[in-house]
Amino acid sequence: MDTLETRELRYFVTVAEELHFSRAAERLGIAQPPLSRAIQQLERRLGVTLLDRDRRGVALTDAGRVLLDEARVLLDSAAAAARRTQRAAAGPNRLTLATKAGANHELLRRLLDAHGAEPDAAEIEVVLCGMGDQARMLRDGRADVAFMQRPFDALAGFDTEELLTEQQVAILPAEHPLAARSSLTLADIADVPDLPVARWPSQDGTYEPGRGPEIHDLSQLAQLIALGHASAVLCASSRSWLWSAHAAVPLTDAPHVTTVLAWPAHSRSQAVARLVKTAVDL
Amino acid sequence: MDTLETRELRYFVTVAEELHFSRAAERLGIAQPPLSRAIQQLERRLGVTLLDRDRRGVALTDAGRVLLDEARVLLDSAAAAARRTQRAAAGPNRLTLATKAGANHELLRRLLDAHGAEPDAAEIEVVLCGMGDQARMLRDGRADVAFMQRPFDALAGFDTEELLTEQQVAILPAEHPLAARSSLTLADIADVPDLPVARWPSQDGTYEPGRGPEIHDLSQLAQLIALGHASAVLCASSRSWLWSAHAAVPLTDAPHVTTVLAWPAHSRSQAVARLVKTAVDL
DNA sequence: GGCTGTGATACCTGGGCGGTATCAGCGCAG
DNA sequence: CTGCGCTGATACCGCCCAGGTATCACAGCC
Numbered sequence: 001m002d003t004l005e006t007r008e009l010r011y012f013v014t015v016a017e018e019l020h021f022s023r024a025a026e027r028l029g030i031a032q033p034p035l036s037r038a039i040q041q042l043e044r045r046l047g048v049t050l051l052d053r054d055r056r057g058v059a060l061t062d063a064g065r066v067l068l069d070e071a072r073v074l075l076d077s078a079a080a081a082a083r084r085t086q087r088a089a090a091g092p093n094r095l096t097l098a099t100k101a102g103a104n105h106e107l108l109r110r111l112l113d114a115h116g117a118e119p120d121a122a123e124i125e126v127v128l129c130g131m132g133d134q135a136r137m138l139r140d141g142r143a144d145v146a147f148m149q150r151p152f153d154a155l156a157g158f159d160t161e162e163l164l165t166e167q168q169v170a171i172l173p174a175e176h177p178l179a180a181r182s183s184l185t186l187a188d189i190a191d192v193p194d195l196p197v198a199r200w201p202s203q204d205g206t207y208e209p210g211r212g213p214e215i216h217d218l219s220q221l222a223q224l225i226a227l228g229h230a231s232a233v234l235c236a237s238s239r240s241w242l243w244s245a246h247a248a249v250p251l252t253d254a255p256h257v258t259t260v261l262a263w264p265a266h267s268r269s270q271a272v273a274r275l276v277k278t279a280v281d282l
Numbered sequence: 283m284d285t286l287e288t289r290e291l292r293y294f295v296t297v298a299e300e301l302h303f304s305r306a307a308e309r310l311g312i313a314q315p316p317l318s319r320a321i322q323q324l325e326r327r328l329g330v331t332l333l334d335r336d337r338r339g340v341a342l343t344d345a346g347r348v349l350l351d352e353a354r355v356l357l358d359s360a361a362a363a364a365r366r367t368q369r370a371a372a373g374p375n376r377l378t379l380a381t382k383a384g385a386n387h388e389l390l391r392r393l394l395d396a397h398g399a400e401p402d403a404a405e406i407e408v409v410l411c412g413m414g415d416q417a418r419m420l421r422d423g424r425a426d427v428a429f430m431q432r433p434f435d436a437l438a439g440f441d442t443e444e445l446l447t448e449q450q451v452a453i454l455p456a457e458h459p460l461a462a463r464s465s466l467t468l469a470d471i472a473d474v475p476d477l478p479v480a481r482w483p484s485q486d487g488t489y490e491p492g493r494g495p496e497i498h499d500l501s502q503l504a505q506l507i508a509l510g511h512a513s514a515v516l517c518a519s520s521r522s523w524l525w526s527a528h529a530a531v532p533l534t535d536a537p538h539v540t541t542v543l544a545w546p547a548h549s550r551s552q553a554v555a556r557l558v559k560t561a562v563d564l
Numbered sequence: 565g566g567c568t569g570t571g572a573t574a575c576c577t578g579g580g581c582g583g584t585a586t587c588a589g590c591g592c593a594g
Numbered sequence: 595c596t597g598c599g600c601t602g603a604t605a606c607c608g609c610c611c612a613g614g615t616a617t618c619a620c621a622g623c624c
Contacts, residue, residue: 065370592595
């Protein structure tokens with residue numbers, strides 16, 4: 001029947017991305033004829049036409065699109081497997097935990113303290129990464145577990161354990177009139193002319209159009225708010241790092257944020273299991 | 283660095299399962315020396331010792347155990363990718379939906395009706411499978427979506443959409459004294475001497491020890507209950523197929539059951555997306 | 565009609581996969 | 595202690611196939 005070789009998948013993905021055999025061959029560092037042949041073999045083995053080569057170029061068939069998606073995650077998973085194996089060899093009882101700036105420090109600290117107190121606790125290396133990077137780090141095997149937040153982070157494909165649900169708050173300059181209010185709504189802060197809501201980059205690093213300043217960093221944000229040039233919406237635990245120039249006002253209509261511990265769905269690691277157990281008992 | 287070839291992974295998994303090079307080679311249909319060499323190559327490429335070969339046998343190292351887990355899901359995923367590609371080629375706008383006997387018929391029917399009414403709806407093939415088989419069918423690419431139930435089915439690694447939450451009920455012979463009650467608890471039915479609770483097989487097909495009759499089939503169960511030889515705990519929608527000789531009594535303390543629509547987390551299929559959208563709007 | 569650029573075909577070469585034969589360590593029966 | 599049996603490792607060889615070069619067939623286009 002089948003058994004897709006990873007070499008063939010690598011070749012196919014490159015051709016599917018370039019839609020051009022010669023360029024794909026160049027990217028792969030091989031000549032074009034062997035590449036053509038490899039793709040033909042793959043098609044023959046599967047009994048499926050993956051690419052339509054007619055005049056003026058190459059196009060993916062429906063089946064080709066399916067295989068492209070599948071092959072991408074397969075290759076990523078293979079690279080991840082290699083990394084995880086190497087990490088397991090490097091330190092038998094070590095874990096890498098990915099989190100992001102702005103996640104709940106207190107909670108993480110409590111988790112690490114509790115886990116550290118257990119017998120034969122794994123040594124935990126905490127990696128701070130950018131806003132949507134924890135998912136990537138879990139997926140590509142550079143991290144074993146991650147602190148993530150619903151509904152912000154994409155949790156598809158991970159196992160998760162809910163740790164804490166909290167309200168969101170508006171972070172405002174302390175001297176701004178709105179800061180005196182005991183609660184606010186999203187509408188209240190959405191269109192304040194002198195206080196635009198700061199904008200975070202989306203997954204791909206670009207910014208949605210909008211008025212607020214483009215932010216990529218919490219300290220940047222803190223600075224801007226302290227200067228009275230921006231507001232932001234963050235989860236309530238952010239209060240822990242606020243300056244005296246900041247004020248936090250609960251938002252009544254913003255969705256609640258749940259901090260979760262996430263790990264690859266198929267993980268059978270003892271160390272991960274122990275950490276999760278500690279987290280559940282917290 | 284790396285790029286694990288699937289051939290190597292296949293070899294490694296077999297050796298790790300047999301813990302014996304010669305037997306593994308036999309299972310793989312090759313001679314022992316090339317197998318030894320392939321494993322050595324894999325270890326050298328990763329820079330990791332996967333197997334301890336000392337006197338009297340072969341043992342997995344920690345890293346080897348990690349790679350074994352990873353490799354198994356990788357190989358399964360590869361086989362799944364091949365199947366999905368072939369299915370996509372066979373019928374471009376077809377979906378296979380896996381469900382189990384005992385799942386909510388009404389709900390499925392409503393979903394299929396609603397979806398069928400949409401423009402360019404996918405043709406949906408419904409596959410009935412055994413109790414825990416939907417997860418396997420999703421994982422190995424024989425199904426695109428599945429009807430599953432929380433907390434019974436393992437949903438790790440899938441994306442899900444909740445469809446309906448319902449109470450569980452005890453199914454009893456109609457003439458049994460307990461059948462007259464308006465509600466029951468799990469304790470009420472747990473130890474009725476003449477009415478043991480039927481036992482379902484677990485994932486691996488074996489039965490937990492216990493008193494109740496071993497069941498593998500809904501019609502079998504229905505028969506046994508009608509005869510007055512067993513009781514069962516099922517979700518409330520099971521009422522739809524009850525016989526007149528059956529009675530259903532709500533259980534106040536059994537966990538609620540949520541029927542979910544599940545699909546592989548990385549699926550980008552348009553057809554799946556449309557079906558899910560229909561389900562959400564239901 | 566050349567010219568350019570596409571992917572496919574033909575054919576050759578070499579590395580690597582798989583084969584056989586054999587070795588080296590260890591346990592064990594005697 | 596010694597030979598035997600069993601393990602996995604090593605040595606070496608042959609052949610297949612991945613990859614290279616050269617070329618073709620076909621399309622668009624000045």
